Amino acid sequence: MLDHKMSDPKKRFETIVQSLRTNHHKITPQRLAIVKILAKSTGHPRVEDIYGQLKQDFPTMSLATVYRNIVLIKSLGEVLELGFPDGSNRYDGNKPYPHPHLICIKCKKIIDPKLDSLDDMKNEVANETHFKILSHRLDFFGICSDCLAKEK
Incomplete structure (x- = not known):
């Protein structure tokens, strides 16, 4: 049986933003855009996937900026990182707790x-x-x- 039940992306978005605020991190438009994608986490995206979704709206944003923001959000316990031996880490901000x-x-x-x-x-x-x-x-x-x- 598949667990199609995602957390409400809007609630996850609000929770992640609140966690950033509580921990005194700036809420920039770029950061909000990254959080929005992580809150949905459709398909457990890679950093490159997130960057690809954002580069049209934020042409000056670098891949490194996306990565740094994900590391920050992960440090707050708001995103689950799935590491793989080939280095293609994937991220789940919708269900940031251990699950199969x-x-x-x-x-x-x-x-x-x-x-x-x-x-x-x-x-x-x-x-x-x-x-x-x-x-x-x-x-x-x-x-x-x-x-x-x-x-x-």
Whole structure:
């Protein structure tokens, strides 16, 4: 079962902006535009994807500026970074807490499956290892239905 339920992007936008204000960071038009994209987080965008969406409206903004803003927002706990060995990090500002991901190895699409047993799994690992689990990451890799259809 897929978890199509996103947090309300408008509420996430307001939450991230409030977090920036609370932590005494300037609210610039460029920063607001980055936050708006992160609050939606459609497809778990890369920094380059976010930059591509913004460069027409902000032609003087650099890729480094986008990256610095994402790092700042991540430091506030308002965006989840998904790192990959090839360096193609992806970002989720809509659901900035640990949750499972399903990743297509062909088109790199990322979706959020609903996994009701995740809490049970986390508790089982904690009980077995006597660890206090602070965070977790669970990724499933496969080929999405769109890519499978193209193969036929």
